[in-house]
Amino acid sequence: xxxxxxxxxxxxxxxxxxxxxxxxxxxxxxxxxxxxxxxxxxxxxxxxxxxxxxxxxxxxxxxxxxxxxxxxxxxxxxxxxxxxxxxxxxxxxxxxxxxxxxxxxxxxxxxxxxxxxxxxxxxxxxxxxxxxxxxxxxxxxxxxxxxxxxxxxxxxxxxxxxxxxxxxxxxxxxxxxxxxxxxxxxxxxxxxxxxxxxxxxxxxxxxxxxxxxxxxxxxxxxxxxxxxxxxxxxxxxxxxxxxxxxxxxxxxxxxxxxxxxxxxxxxxxxxxxxxxxxxxxxxxxxxxxxxxxxxxxxxxxxxxxxxxxxxxxxxxxxxxxxxxxxxxxxxxxxxxxxxxxxxx
Ligand SMILES: [Zn+2]
Ligand SMILES: [Zn+2]
Numbered sequence: 001x002x003x004x005x006x007x008x009x010x011x012x013x014x015x016x017x018x019x020x021x022x023x024x025x026x027x028x029x030x031x032x033x034x035x036x037x038x039x040x041x042x043x044x045x046x047x048x049x050x051x052x053x054x055x056x057x058x059x060x061x062x063x064x065x066x067x068x069x070x071x072x073x074x075x076x077x078x079x080x081x082x083x084x085x086x087x088x089x090x091x092x093x094x095x096x097x098x099x100x101x102x103x104x105x106x107x108x109x110x111x112x113x114x115x116x117x118x119x120x121x122x123x124x125x126x127x128x129x130x131x132x133x134x135x136x137x138x139x140x141x142x143x144x145x146x147x148x149x150x151x152x153x154x155x156x157x158x159x160x161x162x163x164x165x166x167x168x169x170x171x172x173x174x175x176x177x178x179x180x181x182x183x184x185x186x187x188x189x190x191x192x193x194x195x196x197x198x199x200x201x202x203x204x205x206x207x208x209x210x211x212x213x214x215x216x217x218x219x220x221x222x223x224x225x226x227x228x229x230x231x232x233x234x235x236x237x238x239x240x241x242x243x244x245x246x247x248x249x250x251x252x253x254x255x256x257x258x259x260x261x262x263x264x265x266x267x268x269x270x271x272x273x274x275x276x277x278x279x280x281x282x283x284x285x286x287x288x289x290x291x292x293x294x295x296x297x298x299x300x301x302x303x304x305x306x307x308x309x310x311x312x313x314x315x316x317x318x319x320x321x322x323x324x325x326x327x328x329x330x331x332x333x334x335x336x337x338x339x340x341x342x343x344x
Pocket of ligand 2: 091092093094095096097098099105106107108
């Protein structure tokens with residue numbers, strides 16, 4: 001089968017290679033990948049700016065169908081529609097974080113698609129405990145959004161409280177930012193989304209999802225709008241999803257006193273920050289890195305209940321052999337979530 005591999009360290013070094021279908025040992029489940037989303041992490045790995053262990057198959061956000069089960073697999077069977085928690089490919093299971101379900105903080109952790117072979121291929125073999133069965137009526141396209149949705153759910157629901165009617169500024173309308181917008185809108189928040197001119201299409205999707213205001217920061221200052229809609233007080237919450245230094249400063253400036261700042265986007269470079277922006281307004285600052293077991297289980301329910309608008313966020317579905325144009329499309333930002341499916 002063909003697999004999109006990061007072959008060695010450095011910029012680029014990504015190509016389609018032929019590999020064997022993986023083994024299915026005692027408690028393993030062999031899954032035929034249906035859809036696998038391109039994540040910012042895949043782009044960072046392409047650039048060589050995120051940890052990975054080459055050679056490795058990229059891709060970690062996926063849905064699929066069970067095609068084979070190991071002899072000790074108990075709950076899953078052939079034909080089950082599933083999604084996979086890719087983040088616990090390897091964890092120590094012994095540290096305080098693992099024991100409490102905060103696997104993301106385990107120092108021995110390896111995830112599918114970076115430390116272990118991922119889903120930009122035809123078949124993936126994983127342990128049964130990583131596999132989550134979906135109801136038959138759930139769309140496999142939407143189910144492929146489980147992992148990024150978990151990132152958004154942790155940021156919006158689990159670090160602090162964001163209330164009905166709160167004004168929330170989301171900077172960076174990439175797929176995670178858009179998933180946050182969908183959650184915030186469904187909670188009844190007043191959502192402002194900011195992006196650059198390159199984000200034109202993504203800002204339009206944010207509007208379709210129900211954001212009240214969208215701002216191209218290259219054309220319109222944020223502060224004027226924030227002041228006019230909050231009587232000069234500033235917004236209640238900022239969710240920074242772009243990982244851009246300037247957005248951090250603007251976000252902190254846009255907050256009301258005692259407001260909440262949540263950093264979701266990952267930075268490629270260190271950012272200089274005036275800490276007085278935090279202290280004088282007594283801001284609460286949170287970092288949100290991926291998700292925990294509690295988030296993941298909540299996401300399975302969200303996907304099954306089908307209350308959230310996910311379909312609008314998926315703008316492209318492309319065959320794996322077109323991975324290069326798909327990666328370029330994501331880099332250009334003129335898309336929402338791009339899904340790949342296996343086709344030789
Ligand atoms: Zn991801
Ligand atoms: Zn651990």
